[in-house]
Amino acid sequence: AQSVTQLGSHVSVSEGALVLLRCNYSSSVPPYLFWYVQYPNQGLQLLLKYTSAATLVKGINGFEAEFKKSETSFHLTKPSAHMSDAAEYFCAVSRSGGYQKVTFGTGTKLQVIP
Amino acid sequence: NAGVTQTPKFQVLKTGQSMTLQCAQDMNHNSMYWYRQDPGMGLRLIYYSASEGTTDKGEVPNGYNVSRLNKREFSLRLESAAPSQTSVYFCASSATAIQETQYFGPGTRLLVL
Numbered sequence: 001a002q003s004v005t006q007l008g009s010h011v012s013v014s015e016g017a018l019v020l021l022r023c024n025y026s027s028s029v030p031p032y033l034f035w036y037v038q039y040p041n042q043g044l045q046l047l048l049k050y051t052s053a054a055t056l057v058k059g060i061n062g063f064e065a066e067f068k069k070s071e072t073s074f075h076l077t078k079p080s081a082h083m084s085d086a087a088e089y090f091c092a093v094s095r096s097g098g099y100q101k102v103t104f105g106t107g108t109k110l111q112v113i114p
Numbered sequence: 115n116a117g118v119t120q121t122p123k124f125q126v127l128k129t130g131q132s133m134t135l136q137c138a139q140d141m142n143h144n145s146m147y148w149y150r151q152d153p154g155m156g157l158r159l160i161y162y163s164a165s166e167g168t169t170d171k172g173e174v175p176n177g178y179n180v181s182r183l184n185k186r187e188f189s190l191r192l193e194s195a196a197p198s199q200t201s202v203y204f205c206a207s208s209a210t211a212i213q214e215t216q217y218f219g220p221g222t223r224l225l226v227l
Contacts, residue, residue, distance in 0.1 A: 043118070046216070106154055
């Protein structure tokens, strides 16, 4: 069975500071990994995804994530937080091959302090 | 190009009432999904439709039914609403496989009293 754990349900950073949102996954086969963002009162939208190509994945709005197999991690980072980054972020995992369901983490709410 | 649209945006029901949540996508996607989002629990898959004419249960299907009306539309029905079904419901679609990028609608907030 696959699963994903997001460490910290709430993270606060100052504007201009590094954003680091943590995600660890469990999968018995090579995974697909995703980060989605949800702004208030909206649906989720894809930030970036890993599908076994480059281990460092660049996404929209300056976010990136690095796949580390040895640590089973896929942490999301952004060098400098902007007020508009305040949102909830979801990590998700799926197994590659066939029609495999996606399992979402419980989410991390990012607060950006001016 | 509206993407994924959902109606209604908000609904209040009494226990035992029924309702249908509507979802449509204009991206010519084959696969569509219904999720519910509850605080601290992330998104949980209720039902999905891999392609027109097929539907399958997800993680939490009890109390729900779905219809894939055509390639564009995928509805979710609550036959007899219960307070435990108070949640935010999201419809999503993807081009083909479930593990591909999913595009989400804006959600329906449902309150069951």
